Amino acid sequence: MHLIVHHWDTDGITSAALLVSALKLEDFTNLTAPIGEFRFDGRIWEAIERAKKLYVLDFNVPHEVEKVKVPTLFIDHHTQPKIKNPLVEQVNPSLEGEYYPSNSLVVSEYFGIWNAWSALGVVGDIGEKAFEIETVSELLKREGLTPGDAIRLVELIDSNYIAMDREAVEEAVGVLLNHDVRELLEYEPWVKQATTIKEAIESAVSGVEEKNGFAFVEFESPFNIISKVARKLVWEMGYWGAVVVNRNFHGKAQIYFRISPEEAERIDMGEVIARLKELGTNTGGKREVLGCVCERGKVEEALRIIEEYLR
Template identity: 80%
Template structure:
């Protein structure tokens, strides 16, 4: 059995479809990890035990790949160490100091297969910036896909993981393989999910409070929309920053703090992240973003720290 483990987003899904097409696989099983968790769970390890060959695509889990006991092709574009496991062939341009914005492009380059899926992976990972690359414009143009249609296709494919539907993420690979790409713009399961996500985002944004130019939003949703709500508030609605709290995300709380580039000059986000982490939360981020998952009774402690930075 050929087993493909891939990331849950558009880049992971298109990478898997490209691999199947490149190798002309007759029979394969594709799986994704529990959404949001960078590990192989028991379900995946059980499948690996039965596999003759394993493929790991766009899923940055070098520690897991070191442990596999079947011949494995590990294709990725994230920064990662060189794999020592002799059963693993590792294809990653970053090991040679080369950066590619999407794993779909690494798969395409490795196998010499180029189509709209290659481009959609990049649009999924870097958004509008992908259209600055001539290869992306050319691949989409060849199949008559406009910029708006490419962005819409990514929104549709990503709706599966945003609604936390692991099974639908896995089914998305077969949907790509069995439908002409433009037909998927009307693919009903994805269209329905996307509408539900938009409604949830609009509902969250409608409850915004403002404090000193910062947006504060509390909502409850099973959808993983917290970063999208924050982006909308800062990028589209022009707030200095946004503090977004999903008070019940599958029994946990999510807190997301995004600031504008101007505020990043003033606010030491690395310091905020370190202080929130010290509370025992699962937190991370970058210069303009803090993301945190914690027990619901810790929300107040996290917000106390963030409030100090709102001026």
């Protein structure tokens, strides 16, 4: 059995579909990790034990791949260390200092397979900036897809992980393989789900409060929409930054802090992340953004730290 472990977003799902097509795999299983967790859980490790070959796609878990005991092809585009495990073939342009905007492009180049999925992975990872890349525009045109269609397809595919539905994420690979890409624009389970999610995002954004050019939003939702809400506030509505809190996300709290590129010159996000980690929260991020999952009782303390940097 060939086992594919992939990220839960559009780039991970399209990467898996590209690999299956390129290798003409018939006997395969594809799994994703618990959504939001960069690790192999018991379910994945059990499947690895039964696998003849493992493929890990767009899932930045070098610490897990070091431990595998079956031949593995690890294709990624995130910054990561060189894998020492002799059973692993690691394909990652970042090891040579090259930047690839999506994993789908790395998979396409490695296997020489190019289609709409190659382009959708890029749109999933970098949004509208993807249309500035000639390869992306050409592939979409070839498949009769407009930029609007591509954005919509990503929204539909991503609705599975936003709904925290791990099984639906895994099924999405088969949906891609068994449907013409244009048909997916009308694929009813995804259309319904995306509509519900869009309503939840609009509802959250409608409750925005502004303080000194920064947006503050609080809500409760089972959907993983916190980053979408923050992007909308900063990218579309023009706030300098956004502090978004989901006070009840499956029993935990989520905090998301996004700032504009201008504010990133002033606010040291690395320092904010370090201070939130000291609270015992699960926090990570980069120059312009941080995500934090914590016990609901720690929200006020975490917000106090963030607000220090907004003055």
